[in-house]
Every structure is written in structure tokens, then in C-alpha cells.
Amino acid sequence: MLCTLLLSISALGWQGCSDKSAETGDLPILGERQLVQREVDGQQVTDTVYHRIPDFAFINQDSQVVTSLTVQDKVYVTDFFFTTCPTICPKMKSQMLRVYEEFKDEPRLMLLSHTIDPKHDTVAVLRDYADRLQVSSDKWHFVTGEKDSIYSIAMQYMVTALEDEEEPGGFVHSGAFVLVDQNRHVRGIYDGTDPAQVDRLIRDIPALLPKKKKKKDADKN
Amino acid sequence: MRIKTKLLPLAGGIAALLTLTQCFTDKQNEGERLYTQYCANCHMDDGSGLRNLIPPLAGADYLVNHRDDLACIIQHGQTGNIVVNGKNYNQGMPAFEHLNKGQITNILNYVQTNFGNSNPRFSIQEVEKQLFKCRHLLEQ
Numbered sequence: 024m025l026c027t028l029l030l031s032i033s034a035l036g037w038q039g040c041s042d043k044s045a046e047t048g049d050l051p052i053l054g055e056r057q058l059v060q061r062e063v064d065g066q067q068v069t070d071t072v073y074h075r076i077p078d079f080a081f082i083n084q085d086s087q088v089v090t091s092l093t094v095q096d097k098v099y100v101t102d103f104f105f106t107t108c109p110t111i112c113p114k115m116k117s118q119m120l121r122v123y124e125e126f127k128d129e130p131r132l133m134l135l136s137h138t139i140d141p142k143h144d145t146v147a148v149l150r151d152y153a154d155r156l157q158v159s160s161d162k163w164h165f166v167t168g169e170k171d172s173i174y175s176i177a178m179q180y181m182v183t184a185l186e187d188e189e190e191p192g193g194f195v196h197s198g199a200f201v202l203v204d205q206n207r208h209v210r211g212i213y214d215g216t217d218p219a220q221v222d223r224l225i226r227d228i229p230a231l232l233p234k235k236k237k238k239k240d241a242d243k244n
Numbered sequence: 245m246r247i248k249t250k251l252l253p254l255a256g257g258i259a260a261l262l263t264l265t266q267c268f269t270d271k272q273n274e275g276e277r278l279y280t281q282y283c284a285n286c287h288m289d290d291g292s293g294l295r296n297l298i299p300p301l302a303g304a305d306y307l308v309n310h311r312d313d314l315a316c317i318i319q320h321g322q323t324g325n326i327v328v329n330g331k332n333y334n335q336g337m338p339a340f341e342h343l344n345k346g347q348i349t350n351i352l353n354y355v356q357t358n359f360g361n362s363n364p365r366f367s368i369q370e371v372e373k374q375l376f377k378c379r380h381l382l383e384q
Contacts, residue, residue: 111285112285113286113297114285116286155296156295156296
């Protein structure tokens with residue numbers, strides 16, 4: 024049941040990541056939506072309420088609190104991993120590094136990686152991990168927190184994350200990269216282990232960043 | 245009649261040669277296949293590793309300086325600080341206890357002769373000898 028749901032959402036995501044949509048800035052809002060009826064001047068109108076990532080609060084590699092305010096007015100890419108992961112995580116991180124390098128000088132884009140093993144991945148462990156990846160903590164937050172909050176926010180991002188002793192490393196998790204806009208709406212889900220899908224993510228991100236005012240206009244006086 | 249009997253060993257030789265090369269290419273493929281399955285997640289498809297987290301296999305001095313430890317590293321994993329090409333790594337590599345000596349030989353030969361590496365190959369006897377040194381780790 025959960026599986027089919029995830030699959031259909033991912034399918035939507037991929038459809039939304041075609042070249043055409045990147046050009047037009049027309050990435051769909053993913054997730055469940057509700058139709059709400061209300062009356063305006065005696066007329067029935069229907070509003071669509073989109074799935075939105077709820078408020079959150081975690082701690083990053085600098086022991087700083089990272090909340091929904093940290094990502095306010097930002098576009099961000101998020102994923103779920105753990106530092107001792109014997110399987111796909113290093114590949115995901117090498118792909119996330121591509122996104123990092125590509126948007127290094129774009130302050131409106133942030134990266135947010137959640138550990139799903141908060142027991143092992145303390146602030147100090149995450150600090151060491153980020154240092155070894157040689158990335159800056161203003162741009163790329165590695166966060167930990169209450170286990171339940173991490174697992175429940177994963178569901179909000181439509182990402183699978185489960186504890187399972189049978190799995191290598193003790194956790195099942197998907198390698199998804201989730202693209203979230205300034206209103207905390209999910210705009211795309213990409214396989215973070217697949218360079219071609221990450222290419223698409225890199226092409227989709229600018230569609231969510233409003234074009235900067237032309238220098239000419241700004242200089243006008 | 246006579247010609248035929250003369251040709252027979254030749255045909256046999258060719259057949260043997262064919263199976264032999266077949267066998268070699270299969271082994272080569274097995275090394276690559278196992279590498280992709282078990283190692284590439286961390287060390288990457290091109291053996292480049294991941295910044296200061298995961299050491300490279302491409303051009304790694306470790307493969308030469310610690311040649312005698314390589315089979316045991318694969319079979320039993322590796323923890324603690326190590327230095328590869330002058331950089332420190334300390335992340336921990338998992339054990340692959342289910343791989344047999346033939347598979348380990350094939351993986352090592354793939355690593356030693358790819359990613360720009362041209363280190364001497366391993367024989368299965370050499371791998372066997374290395375594994376004998378760390379066999380006590382299996383009984384834990």
C-alpha cells in the first residue's frame with residue numbers, strides 16, 4: 024500500500040522533471056492535495072491545498088539549531104542517510120556534492136541531509152563527516168535529532184526510512200533527493216544514486232529560483 | 245584417414261585454448277561484476293573514493309605498500325586510521341566474509357589493473373596465503 028503510493032508519487036516526480044518543465048518553471052507540486060470549498064461573493068470556489076512540509080527543528084554539525092526558519096525563502100534539496108551506511112550513501116553523497124559544487128555561489132539554495140541513525144551519528148560524528156567532505160555548513164546542513172521526528176519528517180518528504188536489522192547497516196532507506204521550494208512544497212523526487220537523474224535535478228533547480236533583476240535595472244538611477 | 249588423426253589433437257588444442265580464453269574473460273568479468281556489486285558504492289565506479297571520507301583505489305600507494313594485507317582487508321574489513329597517498333582516512337570498511345578466495349582474487353585483479361593502475365596481479369595461492377594469516381578473525 025505504502026509502496027504503491029510511493030511509486031505513483033515518484034512517477035509523478037519523474038514526469039515533472041522533463042526538460043520542458045524545467046524551461047517553463049512548471050514543476051508540479053507533489054503529494055496529496057485537498058480541495059477546499061469556500062464562498063466568495065455568493066459564489067462557490069474551490070481552493071487546492073497542497074501538501075506542505077510541516078515545521079521542524081533539528082541540530083546540525085555545528086550544534087546549531089536548523090528549523091523551518093533556516094530554510095525560509097530558500098529552495099532546498101534534502102536526503103536521508105547515515106554515516107556508517109555500507110550501501111548507497113557514499114554514492115548519494117558524491118552526487119549531492121555535484122549539486123553542492125554547481126550551486127556553491129547561489130545563496131538561495133541549501134542542502135539538508137538527515138541522519139536516520141541519530142544514536143550513532145551525533146553532532147561530533149556529523150561534524151567529522153562534513154569536514155571530510157570539505158563542505159561548508161552554511162550551505163549544507165547535516166542534521167540529527169529525535170529519532171521519531173526524523174522518521175516522521177521522512178514520510179512528509181515521501182522518502183522511505185525504516186529500521187531493519189535484516190538490512191546491511193541496520194536500516195532501509197531510499198536514495199531519493201527531494202527538491203523543496205520556498206513554500207515547503209515538494210517539487211521533485213530524484214534517485215540520488217543515478218547521475219542522469221541528478222543532472223535533471225541540477226537543471227530543474229533554477230526553475231524555482233526567480234530570475235535576478237538584471238544588473239542594468241539595478242544600476243539605473 | 246591419416247590426415248584426420250593428425251588434425252584431431254590440433255582441433256582439441258584449439259578447443260582447449262578457446263575455453264581457456266573464455267574462462268579468462270569470464271574471470272575478468274567476475275572481478276568487475278563483484279566490484280560493481282560490493283565496492284563501487286563506496287569507492288565509486290572509477291575508484292576515485294569520496295573526498296577525505298573514502299580512500300581512492302585509483303593510483304593508491306596503499307595497494308602497493310600494503311599488498312600483503314589486501315585480501316584480509318576485503319574479507320574482514322578495516323577500521324582505524326589509515327594513510328593513503330598522504331591523506332588520513334578513518335571511516336571503517338565493512339567485512340565481506342561471504343566472498344571466497346577465488347572471488348577475492350578476481351576483485352583484487354580488477355582493482356590492480358583498472359582505474360589507471362598497473363600493479364602485478366594476484367594468484368589464488370597468494371590470496372590463500374594472505375587469508376591464512378587472518379583466519380582467526382573468522383572464528384570470532
